[in-house]
Amino acid sequence: MITLNTFPEIIVLVVAYLLGSIPSGILVSWLYKLPDPRTIGSGNIGATNMLRLGNKGAALLTLFFDVLKGSLAVIFALISVPSVAQFAGIMAVVGHIWPIWLMFRGGKGVATALGVMLILNLLLAMACLVTWIILAITTRYSSLASLTTFLLSSVYAYFMGATHLIETCLILTVLVFWTHRHNIQRLRKGKETKIGATSHTSSTRK
Numbered sequence: 001m002i003t004l005n006t007f008p009e010i011i012v013l014v015v016a017y018l019l020g021s022i023p024s025g026i027l028v029s030w031l032y033k034l035p036d037p038r039t040i041g042s043g044n045i046g047a048t049n050m051l052r053l054g055n056k057g058a059a060l061l062t063l064f065f066d067v068l069k070g071s072l073a074v075i076f077a078l079i080s081v082p083s084v085a086q087f088a089g090i091m092a093v094v095g096h097i098w099p100i101w102l103m104f105r106g107g108k109g110v111a112t113a114l115g116v117m118l119i120l121n122l123l124l125a126m127a128c129l130v131t132w133i134i135l136a137i138t139t140r141y142s143s144l145a146s147l148t149t150f151l152l153s154s155v156y157a158y159f160m161g162a163t164h165l166i167e168t169c170l171i172l173t174v175l176v177f178w179t180h181r182h183n184i185q186r187l188r189k190g191k192e193t194k195i196g197a198t199s200h201t202s203s204t205r206k
Contacts, residue, residue: 013091020095021100037052045062072115074116092112110150114128131152
């Protein structure tokens with residue numbers, strides 16, 4: 001039931017979702033006059049698939065905006081209704097994964113989740129970022145790096161004394177594993193695409 005006490009919280013969460021729903025990859029592809037990222041590679045609108053278009057600048061800009069919208073959602077909540085800051089971060093990631101503007105077919109939520117962590121706990125975010133970079137460089141699989149990083153995020157939160165973030169980390173981990181379910185299958189079959197592989201053809205891969 002919506003009451004005077006819950007209405008501001010609902011507004012914050014809706015704004016967080018809408019921020020997360022902004023399709024950075026689509027907007028950047030328009031800016032750079034590149035093909036729609038949904039038509040190539042994995043069909044994803046995130047930075048990794050944008051890199052497959054062969055334009056590193058576009059991929060980096062997409063990454064920046066995807067991180068930024070996660071951070072802005074949490075900052076907005078902290079300013080407005082601090083008690084829902086963590087939930088607002090989750091809603092931003094949900095918005096990125098299921099954006100209202102793209103018929104609820106969005107990205108995988110990794111960069112946006114990192115943006116959320118940057119504001120909630122900088123040290124935790126840095127630990128996750130370093131883990132992702134190390135795994136991405138050594139394995140060249142963005143999906144494997146993302147899955148492992150989020151699997152470890154709750155462990156990092158525990159040992160860093162940020163136990164209040166463990167539940168949020170677990171929810172984000174579930175979301176990331178869900179969006180990477182097809183990648184997990186390809187990893188098991190040895191068919192996953194490595195970072196830096198380019199594609200200029202239409203694809204129906206998920």
